[in-house]
Amino acid sequence: MVFIYDTSAIPQMPKPVNLIVATAQNRVIGRNGELPFDIPEDKAWFHEKTTGCVVVLGRICFESWPASLGGGRRPVVITRDKSLASARVPVAASVTDALAIAQTLPGEIMICGGQRIYEETLPLADRLYLTLVHAGVEGDTYFPEWRHLAWRETWQRESADANYRYTFSILERQRNS
Numbered sequence: 001m002v003f004i005y006d007t008s009a010i011p012q013m014p015k016p017v018n019l020i021v022a023t024a025q026n027r028v029i030g031r032n033g034e035l036p037f038d039i040p041e042d043k044a045w046f047h048e049k050t051t052g053c054v055v056v057l058g059r060i061c062f063e064s065w066p067a068s069l070g071g072g073r074r075p076v077v078i079t080r081d082k083s084l085a086s087a088r089v090p091v092a093a094s095v096t097d098a099l100a101i102a103q104t105l106p107g108e109i110m111i112c113g114g115q116r117i118y119e120e121t122l123p124l125a126d127r128l129y130l131t132l133v134h135a136g137v138e139g140d141t142y143f144p145e146w147r148h149l150a151w152r153e154t155w156q157r158e159s160a161d162a163n164y165r166y167t168f169s170i171l172e173r174q175r176n177s
């Protein structure tokens with residue numbers, strides 16, 4: 001005898017919310033619509049970690065990152081411009097709506113910026129993929145302060161290139177249960 005279970009009625013746990021960012025020590029993440037540092041190893045890390053993910057991102061990040069449509073990534077774009085929506089690219093007018101859409105799509109949720117989106121999602125983050133660039137750089141776009149929140153570092157690797165020293169970390173948010 002074969003039993004077929006219909007699991008659609010079983011409530012599912014919401015997927016964790018992951019953030020990924022490369023930030024300078026002074027929290028600068030962008031300058032003139034671009035990254036304020038050129039670190040090939042970090043770009044490779046970012047591409048690897050976002051492969052196959054639901055990438056939630058602001059309109060400027062989406063327009064400047066064509067690969068958000070490659071590597072099995074599913075972008076959910078936050079914008080007030082509904083005309084940007086297409087069959088492959090759902091758009092949302094708020095972070096809340098974007099996360100609701102992201103929960104329905106297959107793949108891990110990875111928040112990819114920019115500034116306002118990081119500000120609104122950091123309090124919700126379960127995990128932070130952090131590249132900390134050990135330098136102060138000039139820029140116009142910032143990551144919110146994260147160091148006062150309770151995190152458990154589960155992984156870390158130090159690295160450097162000719163221009164910068166940087167640390168890759170995976171931080172899990174600690175919440176009182």
Ligand SMILES: NC(=O)c1ccc[n+]([C@@H]2O[C@H](COP(=O)([O-])OP(=O)(O)OC[C@H]3O[C@@H](n4cnc5c(N)ncnc54)[C@H](OP(=O)(O)O)[C@@H]3O)[C@@H](O)[C@H]2O)c1
Pocket residue numbers: 020021022023028029030031032033034035036057058059060061062078079080081093094095112113114115116117120141
């Ligand atoms: N270092 C890193 O890891 C990293 C990561 C990401 C980005 N960056 C840098 O950050 C800069 C881009 O970020 P950004 O903050 O300027 O732009 P962004 O967040 O990519 O895009 C801004 C646009 O997104 C929409 N948006 C953002 N928050 C919204 C909200 N809460 N509700 C509704 N719409 C919202 C609006 O689009 P509409 O105007 O269309 O309504 C807004 O104009 C670049 O310099 C980029 O290189 C760096």
